[in-house]
Amino acid sequence: MSKPATDPLTGSGGRRHLLSVGDLGSEGIREILRLADSFAEVNTRAIPKVPALRGRTVASLFFEDSTRTRLSFETAAKRLSADTATFSAGSSSLSKGESLRDTAQTVAAMGIDCAVVRHCSAGVAVQLSRWLDAAVINAGDGCHEHPTQALLDCYTIRQRLGDIEGRRVAIVGDIAHSRVARSLVAALQLLDAGVTLVAPATLLPPAVDAWGVGVSSRIDDVLPRVDVVYLLRLQHERQERALLPSLREFHERFGLSAERVRRLADHAIVMHPGPMNRGVEIGPEVPEMACTTVAEQVANGVSVRMAVLFWLLGAEPAAAAAADVEASPAPERASAAEVSSG
């Protein structure tokens, strides 16, 4: 059935960590989306909880504030009956006078099975994966990646549009500084969707030609041709760094106003990872329109993160049990969890 993704960083075939979307490969993504279907069903129950990860400890290591992502992961862990722990720290290790490695070893000494890591610097999850025995999930590292966001976005697209292959997706806004965009582009390309980046050149990543995507600065030309418009949050300080003249001008040229929504095909959807800046990247009334999926993305985030946690931790501890789970089709893995919950 499904093969475990090869981890390019450890060289092993095991599913040790989730550091970037590329670690998963298309099969890995599809498997997690199938698992998420089963956990979405769990989440509709009166008591949305299964004992799949009972006795396992999932620690949130958030070096950067993020109430939403942390809450989503902790909810997912609790619904799998895992124990959760939270480590909040300042955004800079230097400010504490402790090296990142020392921090990691402190956490490791507490004996955790999984570290969910958020940091403002790219690559921290990769670095921690070299220093920790625990599974590491990248919950956002600088401008690099945010793989679970891309997975929940793919899940949402599939839920709304039925499939992802062949779909055309426009990602609009601050691509250069967006870990969401890097993960989402990787995932969509693995699933054979077409991607167009829409942004002023100051907000495009360097060497964008190598990304293998379309690029446009004319949103009005792009909108009629796409199935999905994905809006990125625009950080307010961008205009102070001369990347933009003003937020108002950005909204004029690139914001998805209600007017522009009318240019979309009837079936097209509008996505946003949150939190939104109404009146900047998205028109003030657009979030409430039926084409917008923001609330579904948040709900799906819990199911997808349950799937990721189960995918990384659920196959252990017994090697034999792992082999059994590997051999069974993904949906049955979740139903196995269901049975044992009864």
Place this chain on the structure above:
Amino acid sequence: MAERSRLFIAGGTVVDATGERRADVIVGPEGTIVAVGEGLAAEAAGADRTLEAGGCIVAPGLVDLHAHLRQPGGEQAETVLTGSRAATLGGFSAVVAMPNTSPSIDSAAMVREVQELGRASLCQVEVAGAITVARAGERLAPMGEMAALGVRLFTDDGKGVQDAGIMRKALQYASDLGVRLAQHCEVDSLAVGGHMHEGEWSSRLGIPGIPAEAEEIMVMRDVALSRLTGAPVHFQHLSTAGSVAIVEAARRSGVRVTAEVAPHHFTLTDESCASYDTRFKVNPPLRPADDVTAVRAALARGTLDAIATDHAPHTADAKDLPFEEAPPGMLGLETALSLALTELDLSPAEALALLSWRPARIAGIDDSHGGPVEAGRPANLCVFDPSAVWTPDSGGGASRSRNTPYVGRRLRGRVRHTLVAGEAVVVDGEVQR
């Protein structure tokens, strides 16, 4: 102080700027070369020590134009003494210590302090002074007072002098001091906030980048300022194809510029940063393969003057940080010669020109370093086996720090003995004190 004795270097091949010949070398207790020639064994009878040099090249000691010895202020990472051990293990008999210490070497008092530390070290330590006070790029440092103490090279290394007007005046002011100003070429407004080369890899890795143009614009500017003032400018650690082309064009038109390249800029590419391993974080950053190729080609053409290590020790604690927080820099003194011999398509004499006699002239120490191996000359010598293969390991080295990216890499050519002013400070690959 130095233990000097009569030494016999037996059975090697002497290579210097004058050519190559099989010759033994006898060094006298006063620290100078006494005799050079074939079959000196009889003459050497009674030497205190014989240094075997069979299969080895006996060359003028190497001269590093660019070493961060971290003292004062960074003693946890390196001291002048430990840095000099690393230097001599790498075949260097002289190094130029960069002034970006804490505090900066920007006054006569600071120069004296580091010169004092240098006298107690294993190799000759030339002190570079800062061009501006505290390397802040605003007011000229007392270059005249520092030059009076023997300082021959000035730089704000670690950063470039940003203001063109200040740099012009620094060049003009220093023009009668018999010194050379050296530039770390990087325009802050393009580089600040960047942590690796800006390109395909930085784009993929989400690490803010530094474009090649941040370096090239300042190279261009300082070529123009050298032309304007008539003063020489030395370019430090050039890393891009564009910089190389600008320097070559400037030299063809007669502008008095010289340039050095660091070993990592002809051996490693920006792809190394894909592991987020902070040992590969360096400034200027590792560049793409096209730049590496251009740098190697220029070294082969002889249009660049020197290989300089940019030896930049950092403690493990400092490097075990997120990529965007870790300080830039990697070790270089112990691997530079081997990398030049392994990676570059150069004869030993061509490699030695870049590592010994040409940098000796730029440093202003060619009276004592880099000269021909002949009787009467100071015995600053490097004896190395050009065919020995070795692999740096993570525990190794004489530096106080361990931040080398070359662990596990097979290198060809290894230093066997190093003599500084007649003292055998490295014998058979072991530092003697």
